[in-house]
Every structure is written in structure tokens, then in C-alpha cells.
Amino acid sequence: MAARESGPIRVGVIEDHPLYRYAVANVLSEARDIELGPVAESVAAFASNQEPAGCVVVLDLKLRGVTDSQAVQEVVRMGHKVLVVSAHAGQDEVLGAISAGARGYLSKDADGDDILHAIREIAAGNSYVSPTLASFLLDSTRPRAGVKSVLSDRERQVLSLVAAGERDADIAEAMSISVRTVRSYLDRIRDKTGRRRRPELTRLAIEEGMA
Template sequence: MTTRTDEGRGPAMPLTPDTSILVSIVEDHPLYRMALARVVDGLPGCTLGAVAGSVEEFLAYRTRPGGVVLLDLHLPGRQGPAAALAVTEAGHRPLVVSAQAGQADVLAVLAAGARGYLTKSAEEREIAAAVRQVADGGTYVSPTLAGFLLDSARPRQAGPRLALTPREREVLGLLAEGERDVDIARALGISVRTVRSHLDRIREKTGQRRRSELTRLAIGEGISSRLRVTV
């Protein structure tokens, strides 16, 4: 079993065969952290990995990449989109579990690489479904949030379409799906420098600077398939 302190923290250790889903937890509230750990410990086909109170603490465990990370947004140290990005860049799949449920919060962390978003009112059954969906490479968004995300995903009916080249639309679509510049370059067979040149031109044409703003724009234009929401 994983060695944990009284607060429910501990290093990642394999508990079940390698075919199981490794699920780690990054949550700074001790009671909720312990509750999540108990839920994950009881999920069939899942292994409880690192249980930490901050992103920095989680990364220090050097948990093997590829697992799902239940991630709070308001943490000591890195938080919000920066937390999701750090977990993603370490090779994990962040599934946000947060009391914050505003549209801007959700879109920003999805743009930073989060694979899903649950509210803290989610029950055990929904957490299990979300973990499996994310582990399978999908995206899961809590039904309580799906309405406004689907509204955001509808292409706008009024106004001219963005004057983007086909390649710029490809780059923007991949960015909106949470891909890093290096991943976009690999997917399109171009250099990272070329990707950044495309992004610079997209920013000039749209006036949107931040990745979260570009993600929102792509979804509104129907360019991104990021929010094919599972509910």
C-alpha cells in the first residue's frame, strides 16, 4: 500500500498491475484531500499515486508520467492555469476538481492542458467516470458546467469569419485543444519557430494575446473540437 501521513499524503507506489490507472491528488485542504484519497483507493482498476498539497510537492515525488491527476486550482505556489500547465508538462493528465466553476476559469485551465473539470460537489460515481474518460484520452466536463461550455462551442452566427489561413486555423485548433508549441510542431511536421510565427500572426489578426483568449476564440469560431463534452 502507499505510505501516507495522517493528512493523506504520500509518495506514489504501485499497488496494482501496470494496466491500472494511476490517479494522484493535488489538493491543499486536508479533509477533502483525504476524502478524495479514500474514493480513489476504492475505485476498481485504479491505483492511488502521490497525494500532495501543492504542485511543487507533487512534482517532487517524480510520479511516473501518464497518470490522471485530480487537481485543485487554488493552491499554495503554482495555481490555476499555471498548475495545470506544470502538471501537463510533467507528462500527466490533469483533471481539475474545484469549487470555482466560472466560464473563464474552466476555459483557462483547459487551454493550459487540463483534460477535464469537475466541481467539488461531484459524487464518487462521477469522479470514477471522469477518471476513466480522461485516462482513455478523452475530455470530461461536469454536467453542471456543460451548458455554458456548449454555448461557447457553438460557432458565432453573426460577423465575418476570421481571416486566417488554413495553416493558422490548424495551429489555433491544436492550441485550443491544449497542445504545447512543441506538440503542435510535431503534429503538423513544422518547426517550433514556425508554430510561434503562426501564433504571432494569429495574435496580430485577432487582437487576442493570451492562450486562454485564443482558446475561447477558437471555440467560438468552431475551429476547436476541444469541447466535445462528455456528460
């Protein structure tokens, strides 16, 4: 694929494994239509470079400091488009990252061509998820009857804030209730829905149109 008329695609990397970080940076530096941006081991280290908004960032999920969907949110807030490339590619991780704003998701068994293809799609304004992982997104759109009806208005509000990535303290402040009350609502939601972990609750909110 030739470089865009507006110039090469600026791409950064956030990856804490030195060997994989080097390998990805090497693949990017050899592509004619890509300009390699900051290469960092954490979100904080990447942010210190003050990269102008608009970069495509290849992001691992399991990092030091800010991690998982929160890492995605932080990079998106900087104005960048996120492509997650992670060894953790279960349904919860994929849905959590996409709901946090990632434009694409690949597992680490993807080769260099897969990563370049995904970057080019994202830079062009599209999204890209590998065919294997795309089935998770299709499953998440299938409605499950009865969940909304068993949750109270306040429980639905708590669930939507969880899906937005808010912490318990932030939810408490937004709803003018105590953190203890927030956790009580979360316990009720878990008991009613059978979803225990936060990524599972985020997925539930997506399924029910509450995210």
C-alpha cells in the same frame, strides 16, 4: 468497472485543502481498479515525487504557488492527464482549464462516484466534463461574427499566444517587441472585443479558432 488489462489506473491528487484532499485520496484508495499515487498540496510538491508520466491527476485550480490554467499546463507538461475538480466552476475557469490541456472538469459538488467515473473515462483516452459544465463548451463553439476582422494580424498573434498560456514577457520575446508594446496590443484587443480578463481572451481565441 474492472481494472484494465494493463493494470490499475495510477492516480495522483493535488489539492491544498487538507480535509478534501484526504476525502479524495480515501475514495481513490478504496477503488479496486485504482492505484493511489502521490497526494500533494501543490504542483511543486507533486513534482518533487518524480511520478512517471501517464498518471491521471485530480487537480484543484486554486493552489499555493502555480495556480489556475498554469497549474494545468505544468502537470500536463509532466506527461500526466488532468482532471480538474474545483469549487470554481464558472465558464472562464472551465474553458481556461480545457484550453490549457485538462482532459476533464468537475465541480466540487461531484460525489465520489462522479470522480471515479471521470477518472476511468480519462484513463481510457476520453474526456469528461459534467453535463452542467458541458454547456459552457457548447457555447464556446458558437461563432461570433466580426471579431477576427476587427483585429490586426499582430493583435491576432498576441491573442493566440495568450491562449497558449504565454506571459507578457514570453510574448514580447516571441514577437521581438517590448513588453510595453505587448500590453498596448492587449489593451486594443480588450477595447475591440470587450473581453477583459485573460481567461476571457483565451475563450475568445478558442471561439475564433486562433488557439
